[in-house]
Amino acid sequence: MLRQIQRRGIFTPRVLEAFCRIPRHRFVPREDWAYAYDDCPLPIGLGQTISQPYIVALMTDLLRLRGDETVLEVGTGSGYQAAILALLTRQVHTIERHPALADRARKVLEALGLDNVSVHVGDGSLGWPEAAPYQGILVTAAPPDVPQPLLDQLVDGGRLVLPVGSPGFQVLQVWQRSGETWQEETVLSVAFVLLRGKYGWKEEDTN
DSSP states (O other): OHHHHHHTTOOOHHHHHHHHHSOGGGGSOGGGGGGTTSSSOEEEETTEEEOOHHHHHHHHHHTOOOSSOEEEEEOOTTSHHHHHHHTTSSEEEEEESOHHHHHHHHHHHHHTTOTTEEEEESOGGGOOGGGOOEEEEEESSBOSSOOHHHHHTEEEEEEEEEEEEOSSOEEEEEEEEETTEEEEEEEEEEOOOBOBSTTSBOGGGOO
């Protein structure tokens, strides 16, 4: 898995070390353990997936973490991305809309001794203002547009990494705050599950 990530341009030593230390198979159903380290997404139930390792590495790398940050993840899913972030930051807050997935992720993270991750259940499109502001925010599901609450919860200089777009076309973007303005960069085309919520997709929008 590490060679796959490096071949695609991820060379940050701290990021690569985190991928070596976190056992990805612990975050997928047992029947998929044989595929846990392949560079592909895998289903985790309730219509959700664990992202392919390269995308997890790329999004993590785009946050440009130093190690002293408080970060927010929107879309806990399996908990794998939160586990990677836990090794690279001071504190991770992660939000999941499905209580069953949040509970499962919490148990795996606790079993791995990652005690700097707080798992919350709620509408991730609203962010988690109780612990804001954040030096970094990472979103693992795609809204139609960038949720303003997430931009507002960044510190000056903070970075937001997220996919944006429709079910048929999404792009991975980085937004960096500078005072009351934000600089935006589009990185590449991606395919994510949809972000549901007040500032995400409504159920009737895609049915």
